[in-house]
Amino acid sequence: MPIDLNCDLGEGFGAYAIGQDEQVLGHITSANIACGFHGGDPMVMNQTVSLALKQGVAIGAHPGYPDLMGFGRRYMGLSLDEIRTYTMYQIGALQAIVRAHGARLSHVKPHGALYNRAASDYPTARAIAEAIALVDESLVFLGLPFSAMERAANDVNITYACEAFADRAYTNKGELVSREQAGAIIHDPNEVVERVLRMVQENSIRSIDGVDVSVRVDSICLHGDNPSAVTLAQRLQRELLAAKVDLQPLKR
16 A cells, blocks of 8 residues: 655745755655645745645645644634634635646645644534635545544545554654643654554554554654654655555545
């Protein structure tokens, strides 16, 4: 089965550079590009789209809370209508830039606190799924397996793809460990590679408490703001190919 290797990119804005996007792009198959709310701006979006297309990398929208100061990682009490509308707005903004380059948007993956909220809160997940369907029902909704997001995608009748996180720790319930907790981010490349190979080959991941948790994997996510992102992307690409994994972008 083909596996996608995705990374959150385009998260700098104005005079602020975040991540090493150009170097990472040579080692992934899909880029989730920030749409100006938690990170990114029109110039960064356009530049990142151009770089991704030159590398043959598929492009997805990465909508989040309107929270530049908190990088979209703080909970915001937005209404469901706001979530739906803000998600449509962000998808549409990136979609316009992608179309201007003669390409098509591939998928949508929520960012940060919005992602975490949608993973367990069905109404939030449903609002995001509806936003995707309203903009382009052929776009893939990318999120955690066995989550409220997957159920919402099925109910709205859009394609869903399951992702696992290369550099994040998991709880015993298969959810992501809060970034405020020690050990939530995994920096050791050897540990990251070992975990990812097990995800792909055995559909299993060891939780932060040492419990084996089942996962379904269509795509592996690497965070672009991780200081080790380039090294991790290189290692993951090399080791997955060596393990005869077929690295391919998500199919819309």
